[in-house]
Amino acid sequence: MDGIEEITPADFVALLRLVCQRIAAEQDWLSELDRAIGDGDHGSSMARGWQAALDAVDALPEPLSFSAVCAAAARGFVNSAGGATGPLYATILMRGGAAVKDREMLDLGALASFFDAAGRGIRERGKSEPGDKTMLDAWLPAVAALDAARTDHKKLAEALNDAAEAAEKGAEATRHMAARLGRASRLGARSQGHIDPGAASAALLFRTFAQGVTEG
Amino acid sequence: MDGIEEITPADFVALLRLVCQRIAAEQDWLSELDRAIGDGDHGSSMARGWQAALDAVDALPEPLSFSAVCAAAARGFVNSAGGATGPLYATILMRGGAAVKDREMLDLGALASFFDAAGRGIRERGKSEPGDKTMLDAWLPAVAALDAARTDHKKLAEALNDAAEAAEKGAEATRHMAARLGRASRLGARSQGHIDPGAASAALLFRTFAQGVTEG
């Protein structure tokens, strides 16, 4: 997909498949992060969720549409991942899919609205705010970076690279958060010093999209 | 008691007290032995039993008699030691005490009948035979050594030293036993290579008697 400026539904499925592989590869690290401040299952939940999402997508009849792919992936994900990640990624996929449901191809603008709608979905489903030390803290900076890149007329690959960098910085920043709200605050000061696992996996998702578009 | 040839009830109590101390000191080792082929409690059972025996004896009114001392010790022991050792040592003390109940002092002959009656008590209560890899395998050689020493007109201290050596050899010999009968046989070949804990503690008892009489 090197240099491509538009993503077809098939490209999109290919990108989701890369995410699935990347998450599976980083599964142990993600669970390790969750062990520090949660219950240690984030890696396995994500891996299971994405595998089920791809299985559901692979069972779809041709031709593929963004909304069919997103709906199937959401349903597969939510019923397999379990935990908080399930409904959050289901909401991400459903809201994102709804935002681009009439498109045949996604350009940078469409992809930005996909991730923007997804981010609003996270906030609603999770009743969470930025600074709560959640995946939002990686997601929202990435959405903002995509928006900025669009204003600057950057290429899709470059824009996604900016988004990935912003998400990684956002994830890294959760290390120092001791949010008043959200799960982290239950641990008090002890949550500080640890990256939020959901933020870390969200950053992996943006990084994988960027690499997928760049390297094809 | 160095060189003494007769044991008073008070001497006897002093010897039992030494046994109690010695068992307490070797408690961990005895439990270690029991861990290998049993349930790992022989040291603590013996230590608890002897402590209770001495407590019961210490509560006796003066003047002391062998039968009163033995009965009190037996009852204290059996209700505290628990496990197999409780009724076996209770039987040892009761049968031994009965064998010398009319004595005011124990010479070598009387002490030999004490231990001989005790040995027969073990066999009856335990329904066990020599070679079953039990305390009997230390006890009976010690009784035989006392008998031989008496025939040879040895001194009490020397006779008890012979008994202790015989008991230690007997205990050591249990290492190679894989008895057809008795608890050891449950383990099959795996019981071989381990000394029986009850034989080891019986040998300690004879050794303590020998040292007590020799060193005072």
Add this chain to the structure above:
Amino acid sequence: MRGGNKMTKKLINDAGTVIDEMLAGIVAAHPRHVRLLDHSPRSLISAGAPRPGKVGIVVGGGSGHEPGFLGYVGRGMADGAAVGNPFASPGPDPIVATTKAVHGGAGVLYIIGNYAGDVMNFEMAAELAELESITTRTVVVTDDVASAPISEAGRRRGVAGAVFVFKAAGAAADMGRDLSGVAQVAEMANASVRTMGVALEPCSLPATLKHNFTLSADELELGIGIHGEPGVERGPMRPADAVADAILDRVLAELDPPPGSDVAVLVNGMGGTPLMELYIVARHVLDRLSRRNLAIHRCLVGNFLTALEMAGCSISVIKLNDELKVLLDYPAEPVLFRDF
């Protein structure tokens, strides 16, 4: 000390099939009391459900807390359970399937612990049930005093106190109360119970076989969660009475039951702690409550809501009014407690 990098051992065949095999074992062992839905293998349903006109009660959450959640299915308690993977909420599909299977026309009450995953999945399921014209209500259990200050009690985790909530609500439903009445009972029970836990040793998930935290040989963790979430204090090992006191201090400070009033108590094992230790703890708890001139209406001691093989316990105290006393005494037949 457990922990570090060593692998744990489990009597399982495959980490991917533990839940389905466990459920198959449960229905094989108790075929007259529970069944699984053909079309939804993670839905355990009471043999007596649905009962026309009775409010259905659905419990659920992650697995690994057994007899937690699914074990409370049975007459007088829950009508069905939606069963998640180890320590992970079930998805909406099994929750909706369970809801439909236990719906007797009087609506369905969800009773769940306050975990983001459970709350969001049951919320999605409730939206889907609504589409099929089934009215649901959700009561979120929040009894763990260690998980947030009282000013934010709504954010607290749900732990073993849930057993009292299940019991009270199950009795109310069996007595024929309507959905809002049963929900009210569940809310009342939840508002009356406080719990705090302690861990001596960690647990491990089937998928990782690794301990989910590490305590050194002379440490314990006060305020532990039932998934091994960190507690409020990691401190030195201490005698059972001191552990019980540390927990009771916090529980009683909040609950503050007036002298002469009735309470019920649950000393709950986390999975790996022998009953002997739980009764040693119970002795001190009951002693202290009695010295405070409280009447012990009922005391449960054992493994009621576990965290796999974690070593430790939790102590729950619930303040009782006359209504709760009647409800806790009402007969119940939860499937995993039908021994004799």
Add this chain to the structure above:
Amino acid sequence: MRGGNKMTKKLINDAGTVIDEMLAGIVAAHPRHVRLLDHSPRSLISAGAPRPGKVGIVVGGGSGHEPGFLGYVGRGMADGAAVGNPFASPGPDPIVATTKAVHGGAGVLYIIGNYAGDVMNFEMAAELAELESITTRTVVVTDDVASAPISEAGRRRGVAGAVFVFKAAGAAADMGRDLSGVAQVAEMANASVRTMGVALEPCSLPATLKHNFTLSADELELGIGIHGEPGVERGPMRPADAVADAILDRVLAELDPPPGSDVAVLVNGMGGTPLMELYIVARHVLDRLSRRNLAIHRCLVGNFLTALEMAGCSISVIKLNDELKVLLDYPAEPVLFRDF
């Protein structure tokens, strides 16, 4: 892997007082169901005992097997328990005191496991009871196929199969049979049941806080005893189904129940193994028995006779005739199973 030289952690105050504190906890938690004798604090007596004309049943043995032994005190099972120290038989005094407290004029049956200490202490107690004109009979449970070959079945250890023996004898006594009739029932149950266990991890005594054996990270011990006595094979870890098969092979080879006959099953946890794993094992056991065309009359799964915090389980199968079926179905209220 547990084991080696590390110290274990326990929720106790003092190794010397664990039993008395546990007993105090049990009577405080269940005051309407059991009591301790004033003059014999290691004698736990059912609230309903003695019942004039009923054969008294006394169980007992070392502690550390909870709910084992003392937990089976209650209507329809045992009338009293003599409670020893951890893994050590009670002495004759508490046994005699228990005997006198439950004697209703119809004699007393002792049901104990086949351990030298228990056998000798109960024998001494029986001699002392005889002096006080109380007739006793003793049935020694010998269900552990791993502990001796069939040719020496009388030397076998008594393990979890004892639960079926308590249940059958308790029902027979409650129905009013005389001493020899109740003893006969207990002998019949003992002759019909076979058990074998497996350990994944060791346990530790309160007095030592040291593991009583060591298994490496990929080992298990087949045929383990309930005190950690070595088993018949130390071998590599394997899937739950393979473990169950290794046990069932030996149990069924001896029991050989004819196709079409009835059996009951107990999948017993050793103390540290989660219920999830026990039901995974139960699934395979029940599946294999069903494929052999046996009818599962009843299946118990849980911690019934434990070895402190040992990880592992045992599987018991009992062949049932019409009489045993009735006796196993008879109601019983053992004190440590009165949850709801």
